[in-house]
Amino acid sequence: QVQLVESGGGLVQAGGSLRLSCAASGGTFSTYRMGWFRQAPGKERAFVASIGSGGAITYNADSVKGRFTISRDNAKNTVYLQMNSLKPEDTAVYYCNAQRGGDTYWGQGTQVTVSS
Numbered sequence: 001q002v003q004l005v006e007s008g009g010g011l012v013q014a015g016g017s018l019r020l021s022c023a024a025s026g027g028t029f030s031t032y033r034m035g036w037f038r039q040a041p042g043k044e045r046a047f048v049a050s051i052g053s054g055g056a057i058t059y060n061a062d063s064v065k066g067r068f069t070i071s072r073d074n075a076k077n078t079v080y081l082q083m084n085s086l087k088p089e090d091t092a093v094y095y096c097n098a099q100r101g102g103d104t105y106w107g108q109g110t111q112v113t114v115s116s
Contacts, residue, residue: 001026001027001105002024002025002026002027002032002098002103002105003024003025003026003105004022004023004024004096004097004098004105004106004107004108005022005023005025005096005107005108006020006021006022006094006095006096006107006108006109006110007020007021007022007023007110008020008021008110009094009110009111009112010111010112010113011113011114011115012086012112012113012114012115013114013115014086014087014088014114014115014116015085015086016086016114017082017083017084017085017086018083018086018112019080019081019082019083020036020080020081020083020094020096020110020112021078021079021080022034022036022078022079022080022081022096022107023076023077023078024077024078024079024096024098025077027098027100027105029074029077029098030053030054030074031053031100032053032098032099032100033050033051033052033053033098033099033100034050034051034070034072034079034096034097034098034099035047035048035049035050035051035070035096035097035098035099036048036049036050036070036079036081036094036095036096036097037094037095037097038090038092038093038094038095038112039092039093039095039109040089040091040092041092043092045095046061047059047061048060048061048064048068048070048081048094049061049064049068049069049070049081050070050097051070051071051072051079053100055071055072055074058070063089064083064090067083067084067085067086068081068082068083068084069081069082069084070082079096081094083112086112086114087114088114088115088116089114090112090114091112091113091114092111092112093109093110093111093112094109094110094111094112095107095108095109
């Protein structure tokens with residue numbers, strides 16, 4: 001069983017930056033594909049980015065390409081999401097996700113609010 005704890009959310013003005021962190025425990029972190037999803041009010045949870053077990057593969061939804069960067073530190077069992085040039089439409093609860101085979105785990109989420 002993998003436990004995921006997100007941190008780093010908050011209130012920021014448009015154009016600002018935040019770095020989200022997700023600390024994992026209870027599993028072999030380096031073997032999991034890690035991802036970030038977000039859920040805005042009244043909308044379904046949506047994919048943001050993912051990174052492969054070795055850190056070599058990343059995927060970003062078109063809406064965040066060029067602004068968000070996902071990375072991981074296997075020594076610290078942590079995945080990050082660096083968010084730059086934030087926009088009000090980035091406002092959402094951001095969730096960390098771990099996948100390996102048929103197993104999927106979620107964190108509790110961290111709120112990001114971008115004011116205009």
